[in-house]
Amino acid sequence: MAREQFDLIVFDWDGTLMDSTAHITRSIQAACQDLGLPVPADQAASYVIGLGLREALQMAAPTLDPADYPRLIERYRFHYFLKDQATELFAGVREMLQALRDDGYLLAVATGKSRVGLNRALDQTSLTSLFDGTRCADETFSKPHPAMLHELTRELGQGLARTVMIGDTTHDLQMARNAGTAAIGVTYGAHAASSLEALQPEFVAQNVAELSAWLREHA
Structure with missing residues (x-):
């Protein structure tokens, strides 16, 4: 599958991939x-x-x-x-990530979780092997500082213009804006759709199915 806009897709964790x-x-x-x-x-x-x-x-x-x-x-x-x-991935997340991986995208996580917390979550969900890079708040500056995205793109050898950040909070979208990457919001997590839309992301998804469909068609 040809990658139209992005080579690196970065996900927030809580409220975006995990129903927490x-x-x-x-x-x-x-x-x-x-x-x-x-x-x-x-x-x-x-x-x-x-x-x-x-x-x-x-x-x-x-x-x-x-x-x-x-x-x-x-x-x-x-x-x-x-x-x-007791917390679980949102329905459809595992399949979406695997499909993106199969299509050749680089995948990463930028999260407010600690390194210990993210490693624990990745192990519990058996998703560790799907991600090429991860950044946690106790390793660098917290969102909305752009450091997580700048560090991930450098580590993975990717350009900011070919990177998109996906998250459920304005902190995620503001981090993307500060870093110079594209952003996608999801409304099924912590922040209201109106707050996300105010930051003018590429797309705002109402659920994982909508997010997956948009990525398949536009990413």
Whole structure:
């Protein structure tokens, strides 16, 4: 299959490939409750998904003394890992990735997860072999800084103009804009369609089937 626009397709993880948005939101809220902090509403808690963990919790709990963020991180991880194995890939993700791989695209992940967390998720889903490169928030700058995309394109020898970032948050799309790559939004994760559309991505998909179909026709 001829690759029309892109050679490298970079995916966010949570809320884009993995159906984990609600679980992360509840874990943030439970961690705040454990420390007696104001519990952010669902929209506020889900808004920070995609950022590095420390950056996300700083935004979700702005009144907390910075010295106490390690305690909040520990409580978040406690709640997250209680039900981590219950989270699953969105329907159709595995087939979409395999089809893209079979068509010769380079695939990568740029995520707010830690390296340990992403490796664990890749192992649990048996997807490690499908990705040519990955970047995590604890290895470089958090989204929306362009570093993840700049580092992945350099590592894989690809041009920014032939790279597309796919994600469910404005952090993902703003990172793509900052890096100089194309972007695609998906509305089945953390951020509302209107927020994604405001950043003028190439396409906004309502579900994995729409995303897969667009990539087959246009990528």
